[in-house]
Amino acid sequence: MDTRIGFGYDSHEFKSGVPLRLGGLTLDHPEGLAGHSDGDVLLHAVTDALLGAVAAGDIGSFFPPGDPRWKGADSAIFLNLAMEELQNAGYRIANVDATLILKAPKIAPIAAELRARVADLLNVEIGQVSIKAKTPEGLGLDHVAQCHAVALVARVPEPEELKSMSAVIESQRQLEDVVDDLLSSVHGVPKKRGAPVYDTEDIT
Numbered sequence: 763m764d765t766r767i768g769f770g771y772d773s774h775e776f777k778s779g780v781p782l783r784l785g786g787l788t789l790d791h792p793e794g795l796a797g798h799s800d801g802d803v804l805l806h807a808v809t810d811a812l813l814g815a816v817a818a819g820d821i822g823s824f825f826p827p828g829d830p831r832w833k834g835a836d837s838a839i840f841l842n843l844a845m846e847e848l849q850n851a852g853y854r855i856a857n858v859d860a861t862l863i864l865k866a867p868k869i870a871p872i873a874a875e876l877r878a879r880v881a882d883l884l885n886v887e888i889g890q891v892s893i894k895a896k897t898p899e900g901l902g903l904d905h906v907a908q909c910h911a912v913a914l915v916a917r918v919p920e921p922e923e924l925k926s927m928s929a930v931i932e933s934q935r936q937l938e939d940v941v942d943d944l945l946s947s948v949h950g951v952p953k954k955r956g957a958p959v960y961d962t963e964d965i966t
């Protein structure tokens with residue numbers, strides 16, 4: 763299978779006295795998110811989406827909440843583990859799409875910064891990362907941040923496959939040469955290829 767998809771979800775309650783960590787950034791906000799780690803709800807959802815894409819369990823199976831080692835941990839650690847699992851399974855990220863659900867802070871003005879940071883952490887281009895947000899209308903969850911994330915991953919070709927792919931390209935070139943020769947001999951159509959761009963003899 764060349765592509766797989768993963769889904770991740772997480773929620774954390776707002777709490778005063780802690781910094782707000784979101785997408786690997788520390789945001790200026792009166793409250794942060796409660797959690798055993800840094801409470802980065804966005805990175806947790808993306809981590810679970812990546813782990814889910816390769817059926818490698820979830821964030822809790824690798825980092826149990828009660829483990830003192832992960833108290834206040836930077837959630838980029840969890841994301842790195844998911845990326846390793848992805849790589850070990852022979853897949854790479856095609857794209858990630860996340861939706862935050864929270865009343866504040868407003869995400870639209872900082873979405874580009876968040877996308878750049880998450881893309882950096884995932885080692886992909888910013889165009890492969892989408893982050894958007896909604897307010898929790900009608901949910902009665904104004905003091906909670908939630909995040910849904912999906913990740914599409916694509917299988918990385920094995921070296922032998924790359925070799926056979928280049929062999930196909932070479933055989934296509936040979937076929938085109940034969941067609942050109944035939945056209946040239948039957949209809950007098952000039953060959954498309956033949957003359958090199960430069961004569962290597964001229965290079966001094």
Ligand code: MG
Pocket residue numbers: 772773774797801802803806
């Ligand atoms: Mg979490």
